[in-house]
Amino acid sequence: MRAAIIGATAVGGAGAVLGGRALLQRQAAIARSRIGKPHGEEAIDADRVWRKRFDGPPLELLVLGDSIAAGLGAERRKDTLGARVAKGVGARLKRPVRLRTAAVVGSESSALGAQLDALPADYRADVAVIVVGGNDVTHRVPISASVTHLTQAIRRLRAAGAEVVVGTCPDLGALRPVPQPLRALGARISRRLANAQAAAASAAGARPVSLRRAVGAVFISDPHEMFSLDRFHPSALGYRRTAMALVPAVVEVLS
Template sequence: MTREEARQLGRIAVGAGVAGAVGAVGAALGAGFVVLLKRQAAHARAIIGKPFGEVAPFADKVYKKSYGDPVELLLLGDSIAAGLGAEDADGTLGARLAKGIAKKTRRAVRLTTAAKVGSESWMLPEQLMSLLPSYRPDVAVIVVGGNDVTHRVPIADSVKHLTESIEALRVRGAAVVVGTCPDLSALRALPQPLRSLGARASRQLASAQAQAAHGAGAYVVSLADVVGPFFITNPDEMFSLDRFHPSAVGYKRTAKAMLPSVLAALGVRDQVPFGHRAPTPT
């Protein structure tokens, strides 16, 4: 998350805080709550910085080329999908997924990353437009939502763009796996009550994403369930230097957690574990 994203999180918290505080205990306490949240957001911006800039490591290539018959893997979404926070290309989510797919399928994997740092759900169609019309991914992985929360994008708008992108990918012949919005309660760099407000908004979006993605025929992975506890209990290991994006270890754990649905989407396995949801057969 960049400084601007932290600033926007402060703004959505202020909006939510005003409504809750005014409704519960009156305007005077509401005003004090706003001041508190503004101070907390300013402090968060001061400590976050941009140690990685705003460009993720470039990881696109063919993994395990000697296996042949490459699987076409596409990554769409925000900074997590792009791999910001990883020290090098091999530590990104895309690279980790590619290696996991290659190991299980004994096929090469060609990774294409259209995800961009700072993206919101409305930018998914733009990412698809950046691909050649002839490009046909075997499986597309989408991770998006954190910036929708911090930028106060209405949930209905977020899921609309997500659904349309899933449908467009399926027209291309791709199976789709959606990692829902991470639970922002893991972001210890945000003090309370700012963190709780962001966490509540992220959980609401994740629930709506899961319902919409499943309805559109995608596999759904609840990142809050399958990997969130690791970030909460081991933040020093799982987060990168900015305390917002995953580290290489965090991406390794996230890829491992998402892999069952990716493999199921490819027809390599039948069942998916807790925190995963397969599309309803048609």
């Protein structure tokens, strides 16, 4: 009898797992159809020298990572994440800042190495900002693998003389187009990844910034203002708030 109960429990548990997986797959398809690609696959090119009115040679700011790092969803180049950070850092340090965006829409952490490889051989950044992780969560990349790629990128940058600031994985629980329970699962995994990224960044000599703690609450409480048309990527205001969380850390590592 006990063996029969155990067997039935095992079968029922397996069925629940399979059923749960099928539910999550259906919900992922729903989320993809709701979000769509209204912004396309290319972010606005914001690479230029910002705060030109200040004297001195420009600080070299490099931005690596995914679509948020690239500024997808911003309708004007001055509203991209890189431009917002460049303007904020330039204003605080009274220096012009030259932005170079190597981030690529759709990137996982495994793409960071290729983004660095694509830079000109003679390019040297004074500071790099990395924002990555959301695609690792949605594509179910193991956290250990994500963190390994992030660590390798930080070490390469530090070896080349650059300071590094890492904006950790945003809270995917803020994404209203994603139905429950998939949204709750995404929130839980993104928080675990963010914590692992913060620990790895600190160990590798970078300055982590928790985007979940800094701006997560306002994205949840005011999604219509913080998100762009696709309700997945930040709006101009969303990028502004995100940059405001990153700028103090960038200024700190450069000082």
